[in-house]
Amino acid sequence: DTAVSQTPKYLVTQMGNDKSIKCEQNLGHDTMYWYKQDSKKFLKIMFSYNNKELIINETVPNRFSPKSPDKAHLNLHINSLELGDSAVYFCASSQVGAYEKLFFGSGTQLSVL
Amino acid sequence: AQTVTQSQPEMSVQEAETVTLSCTYDTSENNYYLFWYKQPPSRQMILVIRQEAYKQQNATENRFSVNFQKAAKSFSLKISDSQLGDTAMYFCAFMKRNNAGNMLTFGGGTRLMVKP
Numbered sequence: 001d002t003a004v005s006q007t008p009k010y011l012v013t014q015m016g017n018d019k020s021i022k023c024e025q026n027l028g029h030d031t032m033y034w035y036k037q038d039s040k041k042f043l044k045i046m047f048s049y050n051n052k053e054l055i056i057n058e059t060v061p062n063r064f065s066p067k068s069p070d071k072a073h074l075n076l077h078i079n080s081l082e083l084g085d086s087a088v089y090f091c092a093s094s095q096v097g098a099y100e101k102l103f104f105g106s107g108t109q110l111s112v113l
Numbered sequence: 114a115q116t117v118t119q120s121q122p123e124m125s126v127q128e129a130e131t132v133t134l135s136c137t138y139d140t141s142e143n144n145y146y147l148f149w150y151k152q153p154p155s156r157q158m159i160l161v162i163r164q165e166a167y168k169q170q171n172a173t174e175n176r177f178s179v180n181f182q183k184a185a186k187s188f189s190l191k192i193s194d195s196q197l198g199d200t201a202m203y204f205c206a207f208m209k210r211n212n213a214g215n216m217l218t219f220g221g222g223t224r225l226m227v228k229p
Contacts, residue, residue: 033216035217045216107156
């Protein structure tokens with residue numbers, strides 16, 4: 001049973017397309033995150049949701065829109081994909097106020113051609 | 114804002130030997146957590162070790178231990194008896210205690226190669 005699962009694992013698409021990445025956690029955590037890992041392996045927070053409410057938005061372009069239908073899901077929709085969006089996107093979850101630790105999904109490698 | 118610096122982009126070690134990865138951070142916070150994550154070629158982010166800033170005792174997990182120097186804002190990772198499976202990217206990360214969310218700030222990573 002995967003704790004944090006994200007789909008798809010690989011996504012190859014053309015510039016200008018719209019795509020979504022889905023994330024689900026079965027840990028009962030109240031907070032979920034999206035991180036972006038660029039080609040140089042640098043990891044940076046994009047968004048954080050606590051109980052379905054957006055609490056962190058780190059100057060991400062408006063083309064990126066996270067959606068949290070419930071505490072267990074945090075999806076990432078990207079409009080008008082650009083070459084620079086090519087990266088690995090990680091979903092993670094944690095329980096704030098408990099044992100502070102982030103559980104990561106296995107990542108989605110997005111390639112924009 | 115917090116920053117995390119890993120000054121060694123790449124390191125190598127012979128199997129069974131010991132290696133130390135460096136990490137420094139900058140923060141005005143007094144209450145925080147520090148982590149080392151491992152990312153093997155499979156891409157999965159794996160928590161190696163965790164340190165709470167208010168604890169003076171250095172964390173240890175089997176072959177992995179840290180040297181936490183709070184005043185110097187230094188958090189190095191020591192891997193003893195290195196194994197081939199330790200080959201991976203290693204990321205140092207900082208987390209501020211925050212009731213709104215546990216955001217991790219990562220260093221740039223150190224690529225470790227364990228040689229047979």
